Amino acid sequence: MKRLLVAVAAVVLIVAAGLKARPTVVGPGAPASPREADKPRPTSLQAQRQGSASAASARDAAPVDLTGYWVSYVTENWRYRMVTPAKGEYRRIPASPAALPIIAAWDPAADERAGEQCKSYGAGAIMSVPGRLHITWQDANTLRIDIDAGRQTRLVRFTASAPLSGAPPTWQGESTGRWERVPAPDTGGSLSVVTTHLRAGYLRKNGVPYSERATVSEHFDVAPLPDRGQLLLVNTTVEDPVYLNGPYIVSPHFKKESDGSKWDPTPCSSTW
Amino acid sequence: MFIDLVIRRVALGVAIAGLAGAAVSTQVGPSESGGVLPSRFEIAGSWNPLGTEDVQNDSVPVDYLGLAMTDEARARALSYDESQKSMLERQCQGWGAAYAVLGPFGLRISTESDATTNQVLAYTIDPWEDWNGMTIWMDGRPHPSEHALHTQAGFTTGRWEGGALAAHTTHVKAGFIRKTGVPLSDEATIDWRFFRHGDVLTVLMVARDPIYLVEPEVVSKGFRLSQAPLDYRDPCIPSFEGPEPGDPVPHYAPEQNPFVNEFVELYHLPREAVLGYRDTLYPEYRKKIKDTYVPPPPCTADCGVAGNFVRRRGP
Numbered sequence: 255m256k257r258l259l260v261a262v263a264a265v266v267l268i269v270a271a272g273l274k275a276r277p278t279v280v281g282p283g284a285p286a287s288p289r290e291a292d293k294p295r296p297t298s299l300q301a302q303r304q305g306s307a308s309a310a311s312a313r314d315a316a317p318v319d320l321t322g323y324w325v326s327y328v329t330e331n332w333r334y335r336m337v338t339p340a341k342g343e344y345r346r347i348p349a350s351p352a353a354l355p356i357i358a359a360w361d362p363a364a365d366e367r368a369g370e371q372c373k374s375y376g377a378g379a380i381m382s383v384p385g386r387l388h389i390t391w392q393d394a395n396t397l398r399i400d401i402d403a404g405r406q407t408r409l410v411r412f413t414a415s416a417p418l419s420g421a422p423p424t425w426q427g428e429s430t431g432r433w434e435r436v437p438a439p440d441t442g443g444s445l446s447v448v449t450t451h452l453r454a455g456y457l458r459k460n461g462v463p464y465s466e467r468a469t470v471s472e473h474f475d476v477a478p479l480p481d482r483g484q485l486l487l488v489n490t491t492v493e494d495p496v497y498l499n500g501p502y503i504v505s506p507h508f509k510k511e512s513d514g515s516k517w518d519p520t521p522c523s524s525t526w
Numbered sequence: 527m528f529i530d531l532v533i534r535r536v537a538l539g540v541a542i543a544g545l546a547g548a549a550v551s552t553q554v555g556p557s558e559s560g561g562v563l564p565s566r567f568e569i570a571g572s573w574n575p576l577g578t579e580d581v582q583n584d585s586v587p588v589d590y591l592g593l594a595m596t597d598e599a600r601a602r603a604l605s606y607d608e609s610q611k612s613m614l615e616r617q618c619q620g621w622g623a624a625y626a627v628l629g630p631f632g633l634r635i636s637t638e639s640d641a642t643t644n645q646v647l648a649y650t651i652d653p654w655e656d657w658n659g660m661t662i663w664m665d666g667r668p669h670p671s672e673h674a675l676h677t678q679a680g681f682t683t684g685r686w687e688g689g690a691l692a693a694h695t696t697h698v699k700a701g702f703i704r705k706t707g708v709p710l711s712d713e714a715t716i717d718w719r720f721f722r723h724g725d726v727l728t729v730l731m732v733a734r735d736p737i738y739l740v741e742p743e744v745v746s747k748g749f750r751l752s753q754a755p756l757d758y759r760d761p762c763i764p765s766f767e768g769p770e771p772g773d774p775v776p777h778y779a780p781e782q783n784p785f786v787n788e789f790v791e792l793y794h795l796p797r798e799a800v801l802g803y804r805d806t807l808y809p810e811y812r813k814k815i816k817d818t819y820v821p822p823p824p825c826t827a828d829c830g831v832a833g834n835f836v837r838r839r840g841p
Contacts, residue, residue: 328809475690516810
């Protein structure tokens with residue numbers, strides 16, 4: 255009997271050890287206590303060093319710090335981002351046959367008159383629009399990305415939100431975030447974001463469309479730059495069963511800025 | 527006695543399973559949730575370029591968009607005539623390390639392991655016809671002396687960091703960072719980050735050059751894992767392409783490059799952007815040209831794929 259008890263105790267200890275060793279996973283459905291959100295918080299990296307095994311908020315569990323001001327560094331796709339390309343040019347976008355009449359019919363003045371001047375500022379394109387990001391935590395489980403170009407705001411929720419009942423789609427849609435953490439003893443990780451419930455928009459300023467059925471999947475990664483600088487790489491995949499023949503993948507990048515002194519919100523424009 | 531034996535074996539089995547489970551959960555985690563990014567990923571394999579981003583910037587002879595060049599770099603680039611590459615002695619020079627992401631090809635990456643320890647010694651990116659490939663040494667060896675030989679590929683070491691492969695290249699030979707003749711000096715260094723998310727490999731290149739770049743050249747290029755192996759190993763064999771042995775090296779004298787306005791006129795682009803001035807890389811520049819830029823007219827003839835209407839003209 256004594257041996258049986260010893261064996262049972264050993265099993266309990268081992269299972270407990272296994273649970274403790276399991277990495278913290280934060281994602282949709284991860285519990286978040288409202289009280290925790292009100293407490294003074296250590297920084298995300300402090301929380302990481304403390305190695306809490308409890309169900310931490312997304313803010314506390316962040317394996318990388320994305321907060322702060324970031325500026326577009328337009329070294330790629332310059333001709334498609336810094337200026338409006340010619341009407342009809344959709345080079346490097348796998349546009350479907352259904353997209354071609356829309357591309358051919360693009361009329362920026364008509365968009366402006368219809369109040370659709372933000373069509374090229376939706377989540378399918380906004381990270382490629384030259385501008386600045388201001389990333390903050392709106393609350394313990396919601397990352398807020400303000401964008402000065404077009405005065406847009408994206409909310410990345412780390413908790414599963416209730417499905418919207420008839421709410422109209424929006425330019426920035428509904429974004430769900432999830433940290434992907436590198437297991438100890440290494441540090442670091444990536445932010446994975448999936449966005450749906452989008453209002454139909456443009457992938458490029460010159461009217462290359464995506465539909466309301468589009469899904470935008472992103473990975474936010476940080477890399478060092480010379481002189482202690484930081485680079486934010488946003489790997490973006492747009493999939494659209496209506497207007498794309500395949501995934502459209504781009505990876506715009508941003509430089510970290512020390513403050514918001516160059517923050518310059520400007521309204522959407524379909525003509526510029 | 528028999529029950530004791532059974533209890534001991536069950537306890538031992540559970541203990542082993544529990545420890546194994548704990549170890550696995552520490553290293554990998556619940557992969558279906560996507561909550562864990564592996565410290566290291568499998569990079570070996572064939573990777574096809576996605577082709578959805580414009581990183582080559584070589585469709586016309588004078589295209590320095592997206593670069594922050596020094597005045598010296600600009601002068602040298604404008605003196606470059608791409609006919610140089612038709613000279614017998616230059617046809618097989620190939621391009622430097624940066625061409626891994628600036629070139630049009632995919633990557634075939636293999637692993638070289640120590641036969642005794644089975645530890646990874648290096649990752650090798652196989653060469654193409656006009657690129658010399660790259661070896662990323664992973665065994666902690668130091669970079670050679672600054673006086674050591676500089677080569678097209680340079681010398682590259684790597685390490686795993688934050689779920690990405692980080693690499694650093696030195697000892698590059700003086701050459702070009704773009705096929706349009708934008709120079710890169712032998713003092714340049716390149717930092718790389720290889721990120722893998724699913725079947726997509728993103729290669730981030732940050733090139734610094736104290737001689738020719740005012741700010742780093744940053745390029746991120748996506749590749750997708752290919753089921754079929756890539757093979758670009760056709761040898762470069764020089765052949766007669768026009769210039770005779772002894773002919774002068776093709777070049778343009780200062781202010782004589784006939785293509786300097788081609789891109790400007792075709793796409794209505796500002797000249798300072800085409801010529802690689804630093805300010806053109808930031809959002810403020812977009813606001814600066816807001817009232818002067820006029821989009822080019824739609825293409826009506828010889829538009830090519832997806833409305834790309836660049837047509838080359840003679841000098």
